[in-house]
Amino acid sequence: xxxxxxxxxxxxxxxxxxxxxxxxxxxxxxxxxxxxxxxxxxxxxxxxxxxxxxxxxxxxxxxxxxxxxxxxxxxxxxxxxxxxxxxxxxxxxxxxxxxxxxxxxxxxxxxxxx
Amino acid sequence: xxxxxxxxxxxxxxxxxxxxxxxxxxxxxxxxxxxxxxxxxxxxxxxxxxxxxxxxxxxxxxxxxxxxxxxxxxxxxxxxxxxxxxxxxxxxxxxxxxxxxxxxxxxxxxx
Numbered sequence: 423x424x425x426x427x428x429x430x431x432x433x434x435x436x437x438x439x440x441x442x443x444x445x446x447x448x449x450x451x452x453x454x455x456x457x458x459x460x461x462x463x464x465x466x467x468x469x470x471x472x473x474x475x476x477x478x479x480x481x482x483x484x485x486x487x488x489x490x491x492x493x494x495x496x497x498x499x500x501x502x503x504x505x506x507x508x509x510x511x512x513x514x515x516x517x518x519x520x521x522x523x524x525x526x527x528x529x530x531x532x533x534x535x536x
Numbered sequence: 537x538x539x540x541x542x543x544x545x546x547x548x549x550x551x552x553x554x555x556x557x558x559x560x561x562x563x564x565x566x567x568x569x570x571x572x573x574x575x576x577x578x579x580x581x582x583x584x585x586x587x588x589x590x591x592x593x594x595x596x597x598x599x600x601x602x603x604x605x606x607x608x609x610x611x612x613x614x615x616x617x618x619x620x621x622x623x624x625x626x627x628x629x630x631x632x633x634x635x636x637x638x639x640x641x642x643x644x645x646x647x
Contacts, residue, residue, distance in 0.1 A: 455634070462544065462639070462640075464540075464637035465637045467635070477633050512579055522568045526582065527572075527580045527581070529578050
């Protein structure tokens with residue numbers, strides 16, 4: 423049973439550049455959420471996608487955008503990178519049809535902005 | 537004030553000790569409560585998932601929720617060095633899209 427997979431595992435970008443992170447949800451899951459985890463902090467909610475639409479968004483600027491594809495996989499895009507965007511970006515999936523089913527996480531993409 | 541407060545530790549205990557990890561929260565609408573374990577360079581792994589108040593036990597782990605006090609706990613019995621990790625509490629509202637996490641408590645179990 424494939425869990426949540428994310429790519430790439432590590433990424434180094436320069437301030438001002440753009441980055442795209444990718445996620446495939448756990449088999450059978452249809453909802454994908456993205457979280458940002460700074461060093462020593464808990465994950466912070468960025469947004470959630472269900473049925474290819476953004477359903478809710480956390481307190482993140484419009485530089486953060488996403489997309490969900492018909493096969494439920496998802497991308498997170500960050501434009502105009504800032505040094506403060508350096509963090510672990512986590513993708514999590516769940517089954518929307520089961521009320522408040524818990525999130526299952528991938529191992530994340532470690533983004534370093536220099 | 538943060539919605540979820542969690543002591544970051546670190547907490548260091550000897551092997552075999554009982555570990556108590558705690559979180560407090562301010563949003564009375566939270567109904568679903570979770571504990572995740574996160575090893576270094578890995579994503580969070582779901583340990584316990586409970587609804588509303590009460591206790592839930594799974595092997596060496598026991599989760600407690602006291603909604604009247606807005607306080608949740610995770611107990612680890614017979615702790616092992618392999619339990620050394622960061623433990624994150626998390627919670628969500630009924631029908632809510634987002635899950636709110638605590639900052640995580642770093643636990644070290646010494647052999």
